Amino acid sequence: MKFCIFGAGGTGGTLAAYLAMAGNDVTIVARGAHLAAIQAQGLTLQTNHRGTVQVAGIKACTAENYDDVPDVLFVCVKYYNIEDAIAFAKAKMTPQTLIVPVLNVFGTGGVMQAQLPELTCLDGCIYVMSEIKEPGVIYQSDKMLRVIYGYRPQQEQKLLETAQKLEKVLNEADIKGHFSDNIIRDALQKFAFVSPAAAAGAYLAVTSEKFQQPGEARDLFSGLIKEVESLGGAMGVTFKQDLTEVGLKIMDALKAGSTMSMQRDIQKGRQSEFAGLVDRVVSLGHEYGVAVPLYEKISQWGKEQHLG
Template sequence: MKFCIFGAGGTGGVLASYLAMAGHDVTLIARGKHLAAIREEGLVLHTNHRGTEAIKGIKACTAEAYQDKPEILFVCVKYYNLEDVLAFIQEKIGSDTLIVPVLNVFGTGGMMQEKLPQHTCLDGCIYVMGEIEAPGVIYQSDKMLRVIYGYRPGQEQRLLDTARHLETVLQEAGIRGHFSEHIIRDALQKFAYVSPAGAAGVYFNATSEDFQQEGKEREMFKGLVREVATLGKAMGVDFQVDLVETGLKILDALQPGSTTSMQRDILRGKQSEFAGLVSRVVDLGRMYHVPVPLYQQVDARIK
């Protein structure tokens, strides 16, 4: 398949690497020194489970220079860069491209669809631990790699054959791809991990091993997950798993020293997804009349 991946960081870079290694046509939308390095040397994927691999087949360009017609557009930017993606789609992408956002923030696909009525924007999420280690080098710190995507309830299922085929393509590339019939539930379930992990991580300035033992960090994480679960039930979501147990399994399997991208961005003084991952939960709590005291605590302290 022909892929365009907007965003060449830890998420987009890992996806591009696996898809290109499986023989697919992949173009990364990137910028700056990272783009220059990929153009000159190709993309390098550094992992603890596969070693270091140089992926030569990946193309890379700026959003302005892109001129192709992809079957799939993966949106892998931070939430605060979403307007750049919307402008890119409106200018460069036709209605026959399936758009799959895999941002950390819950409900991004629906928000995109409202602004792109002629396109097909699914909802999606990804489980991955990756970051830019150096220009042209992506570090995947854990072998966890799972992509879930699907149509929202009531959404017209345009490009359905493409959506179904994508599941097979992902799986054959070594990515745990899943075309979901319950994407709102599945995306919120993922949010119920990444949001509490990021919130608790930045609140305590903690790394994965702090959460892997009993203590205030682990208790805060569990409490935040419970607040998201309560919100989900108020929204009519019927979870099929225990979100606390599921989140702890992910945490306990992480490599030592792991942190979330939001936490790293805040600690480096960079723009972060705090508004989408933490403040948004406080707003949803007010909207659905659900108490979220731990989220309010994190929100007030970090702001």
């Protein structure tokens, strides 16, 4: 398949590398020093489970210079850059392309679809631990790599054949792909891991090993998951698994020292997804009449830290 990856950070860079290594046609849309390094020497993927790979065959360009019609556009930017992705899709994509956003923030596909009525935007999410180590180099710290995507309820299933084929292509690329029949449930389940992990990690300034043992960090992480689960219930979502149990299992499998991207951005003084991963839960709590006191506490801390 032919892919365009909009955003070449940890998420987009990892997806691009795996898809290209499996023989797919992949173009990364990036900018700055990272783009220049990829154009000059290709993309390097560093992992703990398969070593360091110099990935051949990946094309890279700016948004302005992209001139192709991919089968699938993966949107892999941070939520605060979603308008850039929408502008790119509006200018460059055609109705023949399936758009799959895999951002951390819940409900991104619907946000994009509202502004791109002529195109087909699914909802999606990704489980991955990776980041830009230096320009042109992606470090994947954990072998976990899973992409879930699907049509929203009542969404017209345009490009269904492409959506079905994508699942097979992802799995052939050593990415655990799942074409979901309930993407709202599955995306919220993923959100119920990454949002609590990011919120608790940033608030307590701790890394994964603190969550892997009894104590304040693990209790806060579990409590935040329960608040998201309560929200899901109020939204009419029935989960197949206990979200706290699932979240703890994922956390316990992480390499020591692991952190979420929001936490890393905050630590480095960069813009972060705090508004989408923390404040959004508080807003949803008010909307659905669900108490989220732990999120409210962290949201207030964020305001004092001028985050968001």
